[in-house]
Amino acid sequence: MERSLSAQGVGLSAQQNRGNDRAVALWLLVCCAMIFAMAVIGAITRLTESGLSIMEWAPFTGALPPLSQAEWQRVFALYQQIPEYTQTNAGMSLDEFKTIFWWEYIHRLWGRLIGVVFALPFLWFWLRGKLRPGLAPHLLLLFVLGGLQGALGWFMVASGFGDRVDVSQYRLTAHLLLALALYAYSFWLAAGLFMGRNPAAQEDRSLGRALMALLALLTVTLASGGFVAGLNAGLIYNTFPLMDGDVVPASYWQLTPPWLNFFENIAAVQFNHRLLAVTTLAAALGLWLWSLSRPLTSQQKSALALVLMAALGQLALGIATLLLVVPIWLGALHQAGAIITLTAVIWALRVAYPPVGTVEKSRA
Secondary structure, X not given: OHHHHHHHHHHHHHHHHHHHHHHHHHHHHHHHHHHHHHHHHHHHHHHOOOOOOOOOOOOOHHHOOOOOHHXXXXXXXXHOOOHHHHHHOOOOOHHHHHHHHHHHHHHHHHHHHHHHHHHHHHHHHHHOOOOOOOOHHHHHHHHHHHHHHHHHHHHHHHXXXXXXXXXXXXXXXXXXXXXXXXXXHHHHHHHHHHHOOEOOOOOOHHHHHHHHHHHHHHHHHHXXXXXXXXXXXXXXXXXXXXXXXXXXXXXXXXXXXXXXXXHHOHHHHHHHHHHHHHHHHHHHHHHHHHXXXXXXXXXXXXXXXXXHHHHHHHHHHHHHHHHOOOOHHHHHHHHHHHHHHHHHHHHHHHHHOOOEOOOOOOOO
8 A cells, every 4th residue: 555655646747747857848839939030130130230239238227228319319429320320321310210129129038038938937946856967057148148149249340330331250250159059958958858868769869960060050050140131141142053153252361361261251241141051951952962861850850851851941031032032921921931940950959868767756
């Protein structure tokens, strides 16, 4: 009788732990959705040239927009002092300024909301003992990285207040990559919690290594997209597959030293992004074909099919964005497609490396 009650107690504890894991996973997925939206809003902010409209970084007091005509005139006067206004938007009216201001304001406000949505539930889960052992350090790291992302965003914006009419493409790319890293990290943790620990789960290390190589290639491709955005490189050579009638543009090596072409030559940056995007799709296709001859689970095969479909869709979106000379809605959709592709690869990795081991019977 005592043994039966003990077994029943262990079963209830395991069930409760599983419920806690699912609750934490759902919260992390909400954070992922908010980061996804943040990246798309960021793309629109970039495409509308709105990022330099707010000249002050006030993490707390800046949560409120201008509330009087005098305050609107003050922030507009600040904007009128930078090269983007004097060289590009001279003569802009206050109403026109408000349009770009609101996009940047929404972008910053959404970032603050992500911080709140992450921090408060994290404290609640932690203090109530609902986090599985070993998870809290990962979540603390996510919180710290989120704070650094806000600081990096201001560091990026500040690069446009000097002699430039735009932000640094280097800082913009770093800001993008950190956002994607936060998203991928959160999604990895959430997916593992949803899957649960299974003592019978088996890792497929060869598949995992192949997917890690694909993730590395995708990361480089995404970084190259950041340089395309930072240099407005999508606004020229709006043909595909040729660039001004050539496979490789004649001006590819026009800068010296040669390595500068990879980061500051518009023609080279766009060509590199095209090449990397096609290579990423080819790698996804090759991985899928390779998987057909392997004894993978149905879940693993489905995950690889999703990777291939996402990569194909993203390349199609990229080509359409280029041919139509980067309309705002399509550029934002292309940004969303990049995150969807990243999601598919992270999910495939999670399936290749499922959480193994027994479910904890109790929590600290």
